[in-house]
Amino acid sequence: MDMLIDGQWVSTAERIPVEDPWDGSVVDTVPRGTPEHVDRAISAAVKAFRSWRFSTVAQRMEVLRRVADTVAQNLEEFARLIAREGSKTIREARKEVRRCVNTLSLSAEEARRLYGQTIPFDSFPGGEHRHGYWYREPIGVVAAITPFNDPLNLVAHKLGPAIAGGNTVVLKPATVTPLSALSLAKAFQDAGLPPGVLNVVTGPGGEVGDPLVADPRVRMVSFTGGVEAGLHITRLAGLKKVGMELGSNSPVIVMADADFHRAVEDTVSGAFWAAGQNCIGVQRVYVQRPIFERYLEAFVARTKAYKVGPKLEEDCDMGPVITEAEARRIESWIAEARAAGATVHCGGQRGGPVGTVVEPTVLTGVTMAMKLGCQEVFGPVVALWPFDELEEAVEAANSVDYGLHAAIFTRSLAAAFYAIKHLECGGVIVNDSTDYRLDQMPFGGVKNSGLGREGVAFALLEMTEPKVVCFTE
Numbered sequence: 001m002d003m004l005i006d007g008q009w010v011s012t013a014e015r016i017p018v019e020d021p022w023d024g025s026v027v028d029t030v031p032r033g034t035p036e037h038v039d040r041a042i043s044a045a046v047k048a049f050r051s052w053r054f055s056t057v058a059q060r061m062e063v064l065r066r067v068a069d070t071v072a073q074n075l076e077e078f079a080r081l082i083a084r085e086g087s088k089t090i091r092e093a094r095k096e097v098r099r100c101v102n103t104l105s106l107s108a109e110e111a112r113r114l115y116g117q118t119i120p121f122d123s124f125p126g127g128e129h130r131h132g133y134w135y136r137e138p139i140g141v142v143a144a145i146t147p148f149n150d151p152l153n154l155v156a157h158k159l160g161p162a163i164a165g166g167n168t169v170v171l172k173p174a175t176v177t178p179l180s181a182l183s184l185a186k187a188f189q190d191a192g193l194p195p196g197v198l199n200v201v202t203g204p205g206g207e208v209g210d211p212l213v214a215d216p217r218v219r220m221v222s223f224t225g226g227v228e229a230g231l232h233i234t235r236l237a238g239l240k241k242v243g244m245e246l247g248s249n250s251p252v253i254v255m256a257d258a259d260f261h262r263a264v265e266d267t268v269s270g271a272f273w274a275a276g277q278n279c280i281g282v283q284r285v286y287v288q289r290p291i292f293e294r295y296l297e298a299f300v301a302r303t304k305a306y307k308v309g310p311k312l313e314e315d316c317d318m319g320p321v322i323t324e325a326e327a328r329r330i331e332s333w334i335a336e337a338r339a340a341g342a343t344v345h346c347g348g349q350r351g352g353p354v355g356t357v358v359e360p361t362v363l364t365g366v367t368m369a370m371k372l373g374c375q376e377v378f379g380p381v382v383a384l385w386p387f388d389e390l391e392e393a394v395e396a397a398n399s400v401d402y403g404l405h406a407a408i409f410t411r412s413l414a415a416a417f418y419a420i421k422h423l424e425c426g427g428v429i430v431n432d433s434t435d436y437r438l439d440q441m442p443f444g445g446v447k448n449s450g451l452g453r454e455g456v457a458f459a460l461l462e463m464t465e466p467k468v469v470c471f472t473e
Helices: 035-052 057-072 075-085 090-111 153-164 179-190 205-214 228-236 259-276 287-302 323-339 388-396 411-421 454-463
Strands: 003-005 009-011 015-019 025-033 117-119 128-137 141-143 170-171 198-201 220-226 241-245 250-254 282-288 344-348 361-364 379-389 405-408 427-430 463-473
Touching: 003 035, 003 179, 025 075, 025 179, 025 228, 035 141, 035 170, 035 205, 057 075, 057 090, 057 153, 057 179, 075 090, 075 179, 075 323, 090 153, 090 454, 128 323, 141 153, 141 205, 153 170, 153 179, 153 220, 153 454, 170 205, 179 198, 205 220, 205 228, 220 228, 220 323, 220 454, 241 454, 250 259, 250 388, 259 282, 259 287, 259 405, 282 287, 282 388, 287 344, 287 361, 287 379, 323 361, 323 379, 379 388, 388 411, 405 411, 411 427, 454 463
Parallel strands: 141 170, 141 220, 170 198, 220 241, 250 282, 250 405, 282 379, 361 379, 405 427
Antiparallel strands: 003 009, 003 198, 015 025, 117 128, 128 463, 344 361
């Protein structure tokens, strides 16, 4: 596949292989973009914005609906591409495609809800003969930088609201999983999106991401990724709007009165979905002491039942992590915890055809001095702790520098509302794992988990600006 710049598909002499992390086979290649390609893409976006900003809401809606229909009609093709280039199993990939269709459909609908409001200028002396209102207009060129773990839907979460709001976009997808994004860009082109409104540049972050972020013609950077990369972007961006989702170390609290079976099933699924490479995946589980031993036994048994293997097999529960380097890092974190006194109840080994498979791993005895306790593992690893009182569990849940999602399993409304009030995070999920997201809800976190909110309607507000109009009689 090639890059998309100003409506043209652009190749380069140097290509980047996109490898299937399961066996290392090459799925396809993409161009290695340069700063010159970034400059051309931004120039195209600036030029296209001059007219696209005045496109009608109906025109934007029609494009988004056509793209949603194309993705829905080619669900299996998109799903297989997601599964091949990334870590998801085919069943997980199909769910992502369905979510992408929903995200694009929501974007089309929210385009018509970008309301303004009249202003009572006569509410203050001197405004008696003034009348007016405010409305929202597009911000301009949006730089969208997306991660590998949701290579289709997280792209849609940036493109959908940006285009619905009348902006133009330069997209830099993750270098290891760019194919889904390029396929989605082709669907936008086929849907009649004018040249230059959407541009896609592929290549390493240091080579194409940095000049994209630093360019003053870009008016907003929308980024999903790690904290270190986020900090780097804030230093480069200059005076422009920045929206970031930077991950987490998500806690789940399981009270003794919880629906036991449901809590086990949901937290295991939440821990190992997409091989744990999930910003709202379960990493820490706090279980009330009266049920802790029973819960640990059931959790380990359910984890051991997971089928890990080739992602395209229908009964596969979990595939590999994205690269061997990531697998080795995760393996080293497990080894560090074990050496410092943690107990590994299952998993902990690395294998697979090219060393990218990390077994689903369950530990106890993890301390907050260990990386597994206080940092984001972004892999299939989860730690369990016992607790006595809810206040103790909430304090432990809040003890890290992240705050994206947290969850509690309980039948007590009092316990649920205590957790809702006191957990420091962007979302509290009651009687489900942290790994739940509806694409229309505000999504984001506090502390090192990011800035601003995604979720279509909320991203649309981030990607537009209010403009005041005042008439004097």
